[in-house]
Amino acid sequence: MISPTVTIKPILLPNALNVQVDMLMLNELHPLISGNKYFKLLYNISQAQAQGATTLVSMGGAYSNHLVALAVAGYTQGFKTKAYIRGEKNEVLNSHLSICAQHNMELEYVSRTVYATLRNNYTPQNPNEYWIPEGGGNALGAVGCEHIPKFTLLNTITAHYNFDINSTTPTNELFTNNYYNYCVCACGTGTTLAGIIRALQHTQVHTLGIQVLKGNNYLTNELIQKYNITPCALWSINEDFHCGGYAKTPTYLTEFVQQQSVVHNVALENIYTGKMLYAVHQLLHQNYFKPNSRILLIQSGGVH
Template identity: 35%
Template sequence: MFQLPHSPLTLIKDAVLASYNIKLYIKRDDLIHPTVTGNKWRKLKFNLIEAKEKGFDQLLTFGGAYSNHIYATAAAGKEFGFKTVGIIRGDELTPDSNDTLRYAHDCGMELIFVTRLDYNFRNRLTRQYGEKFYVLPEGGTNDLAIKGVNEMVDEIYEVIDPDFICSAVGTGGTLAGIVSGVRGTTKAIGFASLKGKGLLKGQIEKLLPFEKEFELNEQYHFDGYAKTTPELIEFIKGFEERNNGIQLEQVYTGKMMFGIYDLIKQGYFPENSNIVAVHTGGLQGRSEELK
């Protein structure tokens, strides 16, 4: 019931990459499901299985106005027969505030809008609303989510033995899953999409089942979560034009790919490196400037 096909690994053909003798592949997790895409499906899979096994038919979770996790949880609830409730940060918001919230509402998710102050007390909100629900944390990250991301890493090794696996980073769960799943000399690199204030790496380390090295790059957040610049938008447009319309978005995947290309130009990656960039989906959040 909860098994989806493996996502393809696509080799990017780009003159920039060729000039530095670099091979860049994209793990197309944006293609595994039309709505429950990318890392959000990976994080949800084993949680949905556990919810069913424990007899829950309702899911409760948390997120912001543009949360891919809210979007995916609502879609998964509709797909697999769960009632869903999303507690949303921002009491000024409504279901019509943006496409993400509108889609979640259209999928049948009950949206509860709370102040930013109240949102900071999620444990209290869980006790208040979540007695009858299977509770998913903000961003969907827990031990079962990391297990799901491990499956994606295994799929990569079925095709290629990469030198680097790169991912965008929000709450850090996807990167933690990648780090715990990499083998041999493969190095995991995360590209933060928000200002971590020096705390994000420690948060990711706490998610790991054992101590393991990884790199967290916090230089390409473009001034914070969901923030962008004309430079980033132009990069994404150029990438899509050169690569047969493989789409990115400006919140996560665009920042990661910008960072990878910038590091390639700086000589960070050795010649003949095989790099895999994980496409974590979220394309419903594409800026109007990219549509």
């Protein structure tokens, strides 16, 4: 069951500019279909149902939160699910793949070379298959993520039940009346960021993406070319806090995440949300944000 409410928690990061920081706890939506994964799947599952597909197919690494969400969502919605897993099979499944298997997901292990080929050129094997790219990173995933700011309330977020869609819900007044000045999220594929940018395009809120992978301008180019996001002053991507690259966890990051998790009683991990909070912490010290502004951080889930 998808929770009808999630909380917005204050994050007390000392700064000289009286900047208020809050965190939208999307991980509270569901223990396994959590955070942005739920929104990325929302329209993809709806489209699969409309096409009469019976099997949802995707791909990911052995610790993919996307695959966990897909397995559980597909199971609850009556779909078969299949995933191509990058790398060799271990004798004992890890916690992520165990959840996938428990929800009847078919797991096929492929080499990195084959994986790269599938990622770039996958063709459904039969008409009953519906393909969802790695990480849920497609146009429908971005459309689903437009709902993240639309459903933001001061203390709660109203979510869809059972993947029903209500696309007419307006962007919440906390953004349109400029209660929040910044919306910040961690970025891998850029799908979540693209959806949030679109949802806030008629407000004065600045959307800031914290890139968790190495690479100059790759994510900016992805937003422009893949998601048709127009460059403007109301969104930006910071590339300085990948901490060595995707899934790299230097000691200073690990210690920061552990400390902040305890201090604020929030679920964080080192790959996405921890890097986002670390980036904001550093940017506050660099006086990046305007004085007296309010920032909403997106806790995008993925903590099991």
